[in-house]
Amino acid sequence: MTENNINLIYDKLLKTYSYQGWWPIIGYDGSNPTKTGAVKGYHPKDYSFPRNSKEQFEIIMGSVLTQNTSWPSVEKALNNLSLLCDFSAENILELADSCEDEFKQAIRPAGYFNQKFNYLKNIAEFYISLDGEIPSRKEVLAVKGIGNETADSILLFAYKQKQFKVDAYTKRIFSYLGYFDEKEKYMDIKKLFEDNFSGDVNAYQEYHALIVEHGKNCYLKKPYGAEDRILDEFKI
CATH class of the missing domain: 1.10.1670 (Endonuclease Iii, domain 2)
Incomplete structure (x- = not known):
């Protein structure tokens, strides 16, 4: 049953x-068939996303930022970050190292910004270390700040793993x-x-x-x- x-x-x-x-x-106009919450960026029946490494890392950042908050708040944080740099892991890490206060203010809408600042740095370093390889669930969980739900979000949506x-x-x-x-x-x-x-x-x-x-x-x-x-x- x-x-x-x-x-x-x-x-x-x-x-x-x-x-x-x-x-x-x-960065994708898209649509959302239900029109609740955020509207842009959705891509019904198109499973080609992420289409490149920057979109992949954007999904990973979103998975971290959405901890204990709603997607519209994450969207604001990501939009703020996108004004400062594009979403390669290398650029995000460089921004975090060179402009910590500005970075934290950008992600403030997502809440817990001091904590999430460190988590994003951790996941950026991890992503770079993978050099394009798909990580195991155990490897993702070993990154500080990544729990079960975030790990599964990263693997399912960024890496297309079941x-x-x-x-x-x-x-x-x-x-x-x-x-x-x-x-x-x-x-x-x-x-x-x-x-x-x-x-x-x-x-x-x-x-x-x-x-x-x-x-x-x-x-x-x-x-x-x-x-x-x-x-x-x-x-x-």
Whole structure:
């Protein structure tokens, strides 16, 4: 039942919200079919992103900056940074070393800017050290400031690896539906999806984006799921 439902829920969310076109790229006009939150940068049904190393590193920076904040705040921070330099890891690292205060002010909208400043430096150094290679999950997690969710975000969206990203909305939605307790461990939830979802890496990207969209509509405020008529049929 769980295996079937995990796939059927994806189908229902896709039918409801359509293709989301994640990860948004700030230098790309694009569109967002749902028009909630940020609008530009999304690319529905186009899975060619990231198209180059700068877009790849932009996604990595976005994955770090989005910790404990909303995407519109991250978008502001990235737009601020883009006025100071382009998004190669080398340029970001040089900017951080030469203009620390200006860099921190640029990312202030994303919150925790002192902490995230250091995390961005760490991930830039790591990215450069890879020399184009795809890192393992263990290697990404070894970078200071990178936890499970950020690592999976980086691997899924920047490197197109089948890693299921678990966020707060995933926990709220699927605990409401009865698939696990909201306090379930990250890796156990991740395993549940990876063991049961039959989609390819593109579908993995869509599933996370669809969960976020559904979460914003029905699981933003307590009691979570009280107005969820879309997925009620999947409660167990």
